[in-house]
Amino acid sequence: SAATGKASVTEDDGIEVDDDPARDYDAFGADLYYRWRDLEARGEFIRQKIDDSAGSLADEGGRWRAWYLQLAYRLARSPWEAVARYSDFGSPHPEQEQDQWMLGLDYLIAPNAMVKLGYEFNDGLADAETDDDRWLLELAYGY
Secondary structure, three states: OEEEEEEOOOEEOOEEOOOOOOEEEEEEEEEEEEEEOOEEEEEEEEEEEEOOOOOOOOOOOEEEEEEEEEEEEEOOOOOEEEEEEEEEEEOOOHHHOEEEEEEEEEEEEEOOEEEEEEEEEEEOOOOOHHHOOEEEEEEEEOO
């Protein structure tokens, strides 16, 4: 998918902004899904670009991109699934960049519901919360 258009600041700390200059904005995204027997691969990619705009409250533009690739393997046709995922976020602001590995185990309660247990290995800004590795326990439901 893709989008192009104009963007401007319309609100600043809860105060409406009326005359911020518009600048070009472009976005491009793609997703991937592949299944072979009990192995499933998923991924997504997004890239966004906004031009600089002199006189804007946020005059600096930039390019952002993010992507992930996930492999899941259904264990012996049981309700258990092993999952591994890598994700990467790039920003014009180096302190926002983030890499992450995740290993997990899912239990499928129903075709549209599962319990997920995972551990994230995070590589972000040193000594920031986004750099901390962590355990996650989730209940996911899709409709």
